[in-house]
Amino acid sequence: MVRPYAVKGRKRKKREENYDREDEEQSAEDETESAPHEEKETEDAHELSGIPIQPYEPKSQTGAVFILEKASLEVAKVGKTYQLLNSDDHANFLKRNNRNPADYRPDIAHQAILAILDSPLNKAGKLRALYVKTEKGVLFEVKPHVRIPRTYKRFSGIMLQLLQKLSITAVGKREKLLRVMKNPVTQYLPIDSRKIGFSFSSVKLVDIQDYVAAVNDDVNFVFVVGAMAHGKIDNEYVDDFISISGYPLSAAGCISRICGGLERKWKIL
Template sequence: FMPHQGKKRELKEEDKLQEDSEQEIDQQLFYGDDDIVQDKTITAGLISDAPKLPKNFEERQNWKRLIVILEACQLQITKNRRGDNELINCDDHQRTIKNMGKRYEDFRPDITHQCLLSLMDSPLNKAGKLQVIIRTNKNVMIEINPHMRVPRTYKRFAGLMTQCLTKFKIKAEGSQTVLMKVIKNTFDKVLPVGVRMIGTSSKAKLVDLQEYVDNLEEMDNDKPVAFIIGGVSVGNPAMEVEGISDAVCISNYGLSAAC
């Protein structure tokens, strides 16, 4: 009898700790580095210095750039105890994930955050030669403005992405500049005509990346190229995308998506 009571007491304490933790997460959802960022000002400071971008359809078709598609990104929303939307992640929503009957590794939005930090801060993007597109595991497609400065902290990124997925568009504070927007889920409407799509995976054939890119230029220098990278911790979604012309592995070692 006594051991049973002790077990019930432990479970109640565990539930209380979980509830306190979830409340703390709710309060900190839109925190920046130091100060709280309200929903209406979540985009403050998210425009970076970047070169001129194409303004019309013709310029966009002739825009010479590398296209990176982050495939099967695990961006899924749930409602917290207050009824507010937030991004599910494997650290803060273990009970939710368990109730859904899903695996913890299937909820890693931090991978998308890491990828965007690496891509948007790259010299290639600063030179106006990069286009980034996200496609989630729920087939929602999001286009990223090259001018966007990705939030440095995950919590602020999660708040921004939640707002994008619920309102379908994010504008910079005090500006009409669209930083992120949900677009039609079809590559035909987003990618230029004749694009060559290449999947990446540790299970694909191993290539020397520099030699591979040089060969692509020799084959058709004017043909745009899109590399597809799985925004996941397990699996090879980039090899399963319809329309890819090739699949490659660029290292003998297993690399994170952000590499």
């Protein structure tokens, strides 16, 4: 079940709606904080309580962009309701529709997004942007200062809302925290950036710490990581395609290594 949407201006309520202690502390701040900037769009922006905004240092000049490719985030009508398809809850439905349940793994994107947003790299203001492209080609942006729900159930509720309504806005504010965008993602990337694709199958095996350390300080990084269970990312728009371990990693594990390399380079403790 998806949680009902918040009505604009309604007070955030109830302890059980927050998903961790930090959220409770932050929600008090949210109620008094004014929106950093107002967007003049009038489309059906969608408000969601429980997505507070975390303390965030302003962006410095160069930083990192992450793109999660081929994320398994697909909505379908199952019985009478629309749901985010996953291999645990929808195996029979998927088999009946000649789909392979093993391909339906929204948890991979969930863990990957959390790994990026939770990183000290992000907390230090060095994450410039996070884009997610679904297996079906839907591109959306996740603002670096958003707190994404930690439990899968609530994450799937938010993804369902996003993919149906095309944006999610913080309660009492007009900033879109998540929003569907027009393809291709390349139009949003910094011009002076190095685009790096990741795959276990790449023949170029590198130590990610040495790799990022060797890049000039005035260059932005764009990291393209797969958020799917099988297959590999397309390398159409990447400048380099690397492997960072002799072992296949989870998307979240791969991201942790990338963030660790940058944190070392930029001396973020």
